Amino acid sequence: MDDYYSMAFGSCEVRTHALNLEALGLPRRDLAHLEEPFLPEEVEKVIKSMPPDKALGPDGFTGRFYAVCWHIIRDDFMAAMSCFYDGDVRGMAAINKSLVTLLPKKDGALDVGDFRPTNLVHGAVKIFEKFSGRSSSRSWNSLVLDHGGELGGCYPGFDGKPATSSRAPKSRGQNSAFPSKPNSFPHSHSPTPHSSLQPAMTDDPAAAGPGREVPPPPPARQPRPLSVVSALPFWFYLTAAVSLLALVLPHHLSPHASPPLPPLLRRHLSDGRLLKLHPGPDLFAVTSRPAAHSAAHHHPVLVLPGLAAGSFSFRRLLSSLSSRGLVAAAVDLPGQGLSPPPAAPPARTNPLREIMDRGIFHAFEHLVETGEVPFQETAHEPPHSFYAANEAAAAVARAVDALGLAPVHLVLHDSALAAGAAFVSANPAAVQSVSLIDATATLPAFPAAVLGVPVLGGLALRVPALFKGLMRLSCARGVDAEEADAHRAAMRGxxxxxxxxxxxxAMNHSFDLTEWRSSSEEVKRLPMMVLWSGSWSDMWIDEGKKVTKALPDAKFIYHYGGRWPQVDAYEEISKLIADFVTMLPTTATEHRSKNMDQSSGESVDAHSDHPVS
Structure with a gap:
């Protein structure tokens, strides 16, 4: 059988001439469409054009099955086609098999020549081959028609005219202009450098014939210019390598033990405590009390820091408020400042991993064996995040109860606006007034989006100068290196x-100040003050005007600090807050004042306090 098909396919003969394609000057064609991703509509056309009832492959499916069940198998099949396109051939051996059989050409077939071989492959492989052939067939006509004219000058009769050269005698019985063998093409014994038909090279001088010189080698082929598509894999692997080095090398070069905390952050950590709340999450709180008893004990101030600011940035403001006779406290929101990150929710099942483990045709095999579709209905659970405004407000309420500060004068900074507003709406009796310090629900000062970039986010936290420049550019121009390093250490935990x-x-971008202010009578009656930076930028001043329009009854004051005025204008902010809260009528009863005095030196029994490790 092997000898039969070897003779049928023929053998290669030695050619004395070869084509110099560079000298032809053929135009280049744009074939970028051959590398376009597979589209479901195009794959469906190929499937619908397949014969429905041809012989089965090893998978046992005909073309009719793929056409009729396309709406069921579409997503799984396109996932397999995407793997083919990306070059991911893992598991290809399972379907890259075929059945070779011989079909008789006539009745009573006995010899090998009386049979026609046929190859039966899997349906998925067959569709992939047909789709590839269909995609490349779009360019055949243009390539053949466009290049036919150029080749006509090299081969007599290629352009449809009979050959006129006397050096190309036709063989007996040859009526076509195409020679029957390669060595019957017309040739010149002294080809010029610009000739498109040159003698073929050979290492054997005798093969060139007697009296003939071995022709010189053709000119070196010029390298093809790189296209954008061919450069994409290089940039992909380069980016992957740089990302891997940026993530792996710092862990190997740095010591395994955690670096010591900066002195400023260590001192602030010792001044506060971690509230073990039930239910969680746990929150870090720090309280600054005046040295002597005063009537201002009836005006406890609670600060909720904004995104990435933390109670550490308010340490000097709290101290300044206590020096003015006020009880001042700050609570870090979940995952911010020195509060530990909440426990992560359970991971969801990865559909891609399940497909890779069980195979893309698992559903079909189960359908054939049992007659049922392996469908598992899972209950849809609403997203739960401790970073959401309502969840953070509930945690703050538990922290206020643990500290025994209610009712408080609430101070909301930056992105803490939404969480603080939710706390006020849920606990109006626990709030005496509300002060906003450059508070916003959509434009936080710290560019937290940088931390989500794989390489840049890690680089910003590892390079002190880069992090300091980021804080000066976005938060406060007066921040020094020591304070910036403390903030960086807090975020590297x-x-x-x-x-x-x-x-x-998780920020609530749909939060509306006007709607919240008019949400209830209790919220409407709350005294409000807005402190806004008048020196940061014109765009930020315009944002302050929007807040003024939303809160027409609030007291509005411009300050000289930045987006984090607790860093570079804490004395000014402290005086404004102290003047505002002390001018308000006292709503705390003598009983609450007495309870607060008793709890000043005691720890909360229901909530154990531990320093943050």
Whole structure:
């Protein structure tokens, strides 16, 4: 059988001439469409054009099955086609098999020549081959028609005219202009450098014939210019390599032990405590009390810091408020500042991993064996995030109860606006007034989106100069290197970078100040003050005007600090807050004042306090 088909296919003969394609000057064609991704509509056309009832392949499916069940198998099949396109051939051996059989050409076939071989392949492979052939067939006509004219000058009769050269005698019985063998093409014994038909090279001088010189080698082929498509794999692997090095090398070069905390952050950590709340998450709180008893004890101030600011940035403001006779406290929102990141929710099942483990045709095999579709209905659970405004407000309410500060004068900074507003709406009796310090629900000062970039986010937290420049550009121009390094150390804790990024993603961009202010009578009656930076930028001043329009009854004051005025204008902010809260009528009863005095030196029994590790 092997000898039969070897003779049928023929053998290669030695040619004395070869084509110099560079000298032909053939135009280049744009074939970028051959590398376009597969589209479901095009694949469906190929499937519908297949014969429906031809012989089965090893998978046992005919073309009719793919055409009729296309709406069921479309997603799984396109996933397999995408793997073919991306070059991912893992598991290809399972379907890259075929059945070879001989079909008789006539009745009573006995010899090998009386049979026609046929190859039966899997349906998926057959569709992929047909689709590839259909995609490339679009360019055949243009390539053949366009290049036919150029080849006509090289081969007599290629352009449809009979050959006129006397050096190309036709063989007996040859009526076509095409020679029957390669060595019967017309040739010149002294080809010029610009000739498109040159003698073929050979290493054997005798093969060139007696009296003939071995022709010189053709000119070196010029390298093809790189296209955008061919450069994409290089940039992909380069980016992957740089990302891997940026993530792996710092862990190997740095010591395994955690670096010590900066002195400023360590001192602030010792001044506060971690509230173990039930239910969680746990929150870090710091309280600054005046040295002597005063009537201002009836005006406890609670600060909720904004995104990435943390209570650490308010340490000097809290101290300044306590020096004015006020009880001042700050609570870090979940995952912010020194509060530990909340526990991550259970991971969802990855459909791609399930397909890779069980195979893309698992559903078909189950359908053939049992007659049922393996469909598993899962209950849809609403998204739950401790970074959402309502969840953060509930945690703040539990922290206020643990600290024994209610009712408080609430101070909301930056992105803490939505969480603080939710706390006020749910606990109006626990709030005496509300002060906004450059508060916003959509434009936080710290660019947390940078932390979500794989390489740039890690680089910003590892390079002190880069992090300091980022804070000066976005938060406060007066921040020094020591304070910036403390903020950087706080965000380098385990899971803190992801917590800041998740809190940024969970911001309520649909929050409306006007709607919240008019949501209830209790909220309407609350005294409000707005402190806004008048020196940061014109765009930020315009944002302040929008807040003024939304809160026409609020007291509006411009300050000289930045987006984080607690860093570079804390004395000014402290005086404005102290003047505002002390001018309000006292709503705390003598009983609450007495309870607050008793709890000043005691720890909360129902909530154990531990320093943050």
């Amino acid at each position: 385990q899971g803190k970078r992801g917590a800041v990024f998740e809190a940024w993603k």
